[in-house]
Amino acid sequence: xxxxxxxxxxxxxxxxxxxxxxxxxxxxxxxxxxxxxxxxxxxxxxxxxxxxxxxxxxxxxxxxxxxxxxxxxxxxxxxxxxxxxxxxxxxxxxxxxxxxxxxxxxxxxxxxxxxxxxxxxxxxxxxxxxxxxxxxxxxxxxxxxxxxxxxxxxxxxxxxxxxxxxxxxxxxxxxxxxxxxxxxxxxxxxxxxxxxxxxxxxxxxxxxxxxxxxxxxxxxxxxxxxxxxxxxxxxxxxxxxxxxxxxxxxx
Amino acid sequence: xxxxxxxxxxxxxxxxxxxxxxxxxxxxxxxxxxxxxxxxxxxxxxxxxxxxxxxxxxxxxxxxxxxxxxxxxxxxxxxxxxxxxxxxxxxxxxxxxxxxxxxxxxxxxxxxxxxxxxxxxxxxxxxxxxxxxxxxxxxxxxxxxxxxxxxxxxxx
Numbered sequence: 061x062x063x064x065x066x067x068x069x070x071x072x073x074x075x076x077x078x079x080x081x082x083x084x085x086x087x088x089x090x091x092x093x094x095x096x097x098x099x100x101x102x103x104x105x106x107x108x109x110x111x112x113x114x115x116x117x118x119x120x121x122x123x124x125x126x127x128x129x130x131x132x133x134x135x136x137x138x139x140x141x142x143x144x145x146x147x148x149x150x151x152x153x154x155x156x157x158x159x160x161x162x163x164x165x166x167x168x169x170x171x172x173x174x175x176x177x178x179x180x181x182x183x184x185x186x187x188x189x190x191x192x193x194x195x196x197x198x199x200x201x202x203x204x205x206x207x208x209x210x211x212x213x214x215x216x217x218x219x220x221x222x223x224x225x226x227x228x229x230x231x232x233x234x235x236x237x238x239x240x241x242x243x244x245x246x247x248x249x250x251x252x253x254x255x256x257x258x259x260x261x262x263x264x265x266x267x268x269x270x271x272x273x274x275x276x277x278x279x280x281x282x283x284x285x286x287x288x289x290x291x292x293x294x295x296x297x298x299x300x301x302x303x304x305x306x307x308x309x310x311x
Numbered sequence: 312x313x314x315x316x317x318x319x320x321x322x323x324x325x326x327x328x329x330x331x332x333x334x335x336x337x338x339x340x341x342x343x344x345x346x347x348x349x350x351x352x353x354x355x356x357x358x359x360x361x362x363x364x365x366x367x368x369x370x371x372x373x374x375x376x377x378x379x380x381x382x383x384x385x386x387x388x389x390x391x392x393x394x395x396x397x398x399x400x401x402x403x404x405x406x407x408x409x410x411x412x413x414x415x416x417x418x419x420x421x422x423x424x425x426x427x428x429x430x431x432x433x434x435x436x437x438x439x440x441x442x443x444x445x446x447x448x449x450x451x452x453x454x455x456x457x458x459x460x461x462x463x464x465x466x467x
Binding site: 216 | 397
């Protein structure tokens with residue numbers, strides 16, 4: 061069986077030197093380039109598969125077509141008003157209020173799409189308040205290893221569960237803003253800038269990151285790096301410096 | 312558009328360091344598949360994709376998940392653990408990471424021979440690609456045994 065690969069990080073592909081690789085100039089997370097653009101996506105696949113008939117030795121080709129630009133930080137603003145009129149005093153209150161304002165919009169997007177990524181934590185969509193309480197409880201108590209309280213069948217124990225609690229809430233936030241699309245969709249940087257500088261979710265995630273720092277175990281520090289995108293943890297890397305990021309899990 | 316120089320410098324440095332530590336795989340035997348118009352194609356992804364009720368990937372998972380060719384995208388979720396790529400495009404259109412609809416269209420138009428009955432997903436972001444040697448070889452054998460001619464390898 062032959063292989064044709066799409067490559068996002070050319071430097072890594074050059075090192076590995078697979079039989080046929082098509083390097084694409086697209087953002088991480090978008091190996092086919094452009095969402096809801098079947099023609100664009102088919103062309104990427106055609107170019108990769110064409111190498112099966114042209115390459116006779118390990119070959120990396122550059123794909124010459126750029127994906128349409130998305131809006132970066134400063135070019136995109138959240139279309140929804142997320143701060144409640146009377147701001148609750150606690151982080152839990154602020155996050156619950158924020159989620160409550162975004163929830164109907166995210167439901168609209170789920171209805172239109174007929175699918176959601178929500179549920180990585182094990183929570184059902186009607187248990188989103190339990191996801192909020194689990195995350196804020198960790199931020200408040202600093203206990204990053206005990207299973208959160210509540211009726212949810214959590215998908216895995218903390219601290220890695222924290223990563224999925226964050227993902228579920230981010231899914232809800234992404235779905236909410238997708239219900240009110242502007243001329244350009246926000247890119248990864250714009251989304252992160254919004255989450256970490258303008259939302260109660262970002263405030264709580266950074267507080268959880270500090271709790272993981274206080275715990276100090278290798279696993280806690282790894283999860284901190286998996287929780288906070290580069291550049292948003294005190295301006296630098298949320299991974300512990302000098303540590304290998306991920307060890308193999310041989311279960 | 313993003314190249315390494317467009318990423319946060321810490322992430323770019325990390326990805327370059329990973330490149331420096333990757334083994335050159337080389338090609339032991341050059342395999343020439345049948346013409347693309349006759350080839351059955353499978354997707355092998357490293358985006359940590361799986362069906363909703365499958366066991367979620369963990370940091371460092373070296374096993375794989377099976378995704379049937381007739382899967383409904385409503386049943387496909389992602390438990391990749393990196394915070395350094397965006398999920399919003401996948402939430403909008405799963406084909407941007409897992410282009411199953413596109414393969415179906417190419418098969419329908421006769422540009423490829425067919426779409427495999429089974430596709431495979433791994434957890435990326437491993438410290439060393441050789442950790443996947445055993446399960447990777449197993450997936451290769453399974454694909455070949457199912458008559459798949461071409462694996463389209465899709466990163467995230």
